[in-house]
Amino acid sequence: MRMDVLTDLLHRARASTALVRQLIQRPPWSVTYADAPPLTVLTTLGGHASIRLDGSGAEPVHLAAGDIALVTGGGRHTIADDPGTERQFTIRGGRKYLANGQPAAGHPNLAPRTYGDGLPGATTMLRAAYELHGDVGDRLLALLPPLAVVPAGPRTSAALDLLAAEVSRDEPGQDAVLTRVLDLVLVLALRAWCAESAMPPAWYRALSDPAVGEALRLLHTDPARRWTVAGLGTEIGLSRAAFAARFTALVGEPPLTYLTGWRMTLAADLLRDTEKTVAAVAGEVGYADAFAFSVAFKRARGASPSAWRRSLPR
Structure with missing residues (x-):
């Protein structure tokens, strides 16, 4: 969907x-x-x-x-x-x-x-x-x-x-x-x-741009896909460089930085709400390598996925 x-x-x-x-x-x-x-x-x-x-x-x-x-x-x-x-x-x-x-x-x-x-x-x-x-x-x-x-x-x-x-x-x-x-x-x-609003979220303003709005919809429709900047550019009909510059200017961060932040948000809720293993959560948010996922998660949340899960109130 x-x-x-x-x-x-x-x-x-x-x-x-x-x-x-x-x-x-x-x-x-x-x-x-x-x-x-x-x-x-x-x-x-x-x-x-x-x-x-x-x-x-x-x-x-x-x-x-x-x-x-x-x-x-x-x-x-x-x-x-x-x-x-x-x-x-x-x-x-x-x-x-x-x-x-x-x-x-x-x-x-x-x-x-x-x-x-x-x-x-x-x-x-x-x-x-x-x-x-x-x-x-x-x-x-x-x-x-x-x-x-x-x-x-x-x-x-x-x-x-x-x-x-x-x-x-x-x-x-x-x-x-x-x-x-x-x-x-x-x-x-x-x-x-x-x-x-005089200060709406950057991504909301970006939705009015046909190319960047479509890229955001693609990232939210399938966040686990192995996206690349070049691949996203191809999907919306722009060169890699033109797409990256346009997305960053309108959203306020590069495409893959935005995607990583969204994946970490989804991963945090999976760790909170399910009993899935760290490897399973990694795969669900687009990481084939659980170690790479753990590194990214710790960078975003300040703790490894396992430690972050243990710290949640029971």
Whole structure:
């Protein structure tokens, strides 16, 4: 199966929805998330809100209706109706606490996955917490800053309208529906941020170049193939020298350096998730020689494959 880079990262990271909640609350309100997952998707379905990364020193960011915020790295953050609203509640370990640290009663349950007061003038917020897998998940998160905001737009609004219509329903298969709609929102938000950001990932910019974009797709479609710079150039119709120069200029590193980094990412997840031998992992990521693979892996991760595997938490 042929894959572009973003599709491959999302597929291999196996993003899964850990939590989906809707809050419909009249101002003033404020909620702090003390131990967020690696990736949180927040969107304002109605009204407006603000989001602040606590302890970062950055100013709060305003969220208008239809805006989508992506929070990475598991950082403590606060959402509120207004930046000046005092902290009211903190969510820690899945439990709700008052500002003084005492346990608090939960918000009234208005509908499945929906909490708050539901009164006129309320803000409607939706929060989805994603767990991403392994080194590929880390590579996906590295695309984003700690807080990325995607302004409302026609391409995301349709998905958000569908999400708003589905989130409070309680019908057979509802979790599957929500998971797929949220995945759609996440992909659209990632794509929009990469396209509009002043500092998108180099490889994302490179995808718009027909030759280099095709080379990246080839490397992700078959990373274990015994690629050479000349062979890649031939596949896309460029000379070896012209292809190498073009790829390096657009992606920021030579083709085989990029390939090695991607292979080491895949190898790390194979070592983490399977009981395959080092030799089997080496073969799966394109190394006929386990010794050469071990040398490359140690250079990338600071430990041999066997030692790195033993160091993982059990």
